[in-house]
Amino acid sequence: MQTSDRIIEAATWLIKKNGYRGVSTKAIATEAKVNESTIFRQFGSKQGILEAIIERHSDIPQFEKLLKEDATDNPEVDLLNVSQQYRLFFHKNADIILIGIRDKGMLPELDRVLADPPVKLHSLLVEYFERLQKKKVIAIQDERLAAMSFLSMCYGFQMSELIHRQYQSQLVTEEEFYKHSVSLFVKGILSHS
């Protein structure tokens, strides 16, 4: 069905731009080149569109594999892989992340979907760092803090790209940022105080 696709696409674009409450069903209909009543026949309510948007985008990243089975235990390699995956996650879900931030509290489920990946990744990183310390690959240190530093770095870069894209973004490209940041971070966790 092509109609509901157009509606979802139009709604996503408009809500991302103006926020859920800043967009009327009439505006969505016009943007989708569809009659307003069609929206309600398809989705039941305005909230129904939002739910459809989220459902369509639900795509949780799998960091487990990268940090367990596939791990090389060379932190520079593994962390670069993680950062790439994280970056991909932000790109794929840019729309609902922005919507989730703007219209926080609108859909509790959405809040969770956005809050969980960082928490999950943090605990995986902690395990990973613990293992590398036991294997004496990296220096002894507080894994919780190291994981948080790395995570904040990635999260911060992606968020500032998402939120302030029109102002910044040209300062540094994603590739060079991660290449440099990972290697800098690895130097930090290698060296003994």
Add this chain to the structure above:
Amino acid sequence: MQTSDRIIEAATWLIKKNGYRGVSTKAIATEAKVNESTIFRQFGSKQGILEAIIERHSDIPQFEKLLKEDATDNPEVDLLNVSQQYRLFFHKNADIILIGIRDKGMLPELDRVLADPPVKLHSLLVEYFERLQKKKVIAIQDERLAAMSFLSMCYGFQMSELIHRQYQSQLVTEEEFYKHSVSLFVKGILSHS
């Protein structure tokens, strides 16, 4: 005048929670224990309250001093100072930062106020790192990228505290995070390739 204070306080709290469009003037009046008409007599319009909120909170941080006159050129010391200042900036402006993110595009002025500090701080850090490289305090490297890494780390930590406070926050305290992150970062920029 105590009345307008109560109105601003109530509006800030409600808008932060539900977004500008998610709050009615009636709700603000009730929360402030004030008659709705009083709001319009004081601020003219709903938008007027928002402007008053921003005006009251305008407080731009001064990083120049920390990285120029007051700089010790010991990166661990200077960067810790910067991070403290950045952290303070987020605490003082938590309300309007959250509002600015939720209701982006509502007030162009607000967008600027929030986007400028990171950009400014980035260019100051670039200058700072250039100087330390010339003085051979730190290793030769791309200052743009180093500055971006540091900035993203701070920005990411503060943003995730602001946005996901109810889910995370207890993982790591601010003090230990910055102490650890700065020292880790400094190790990274000290060591040669």
Add this chain to the structure above:
DNA sequence: TAGATATGCAAGCGTGCACTTGCATGCATT
């Protein structure tokens, strides 16, 4: 004490919004 100022109260105005409904039309399957 007299007047100005700030606020409360109640009623209301116009508008935009989410959502509904009844009917007509096109399109595809059988």
Add this chain to the structure above:
DNA sequence: AATGCATGCAAGTGCACGCTTGCATATCTA
């Protein structure tokens, strides 16, 4: 050709919202 289904169209409903107004009351100042 007949049937069902998705959609368009137009009109409308009820409600919440931003905002106004006229009047009464309280508080403060000259």
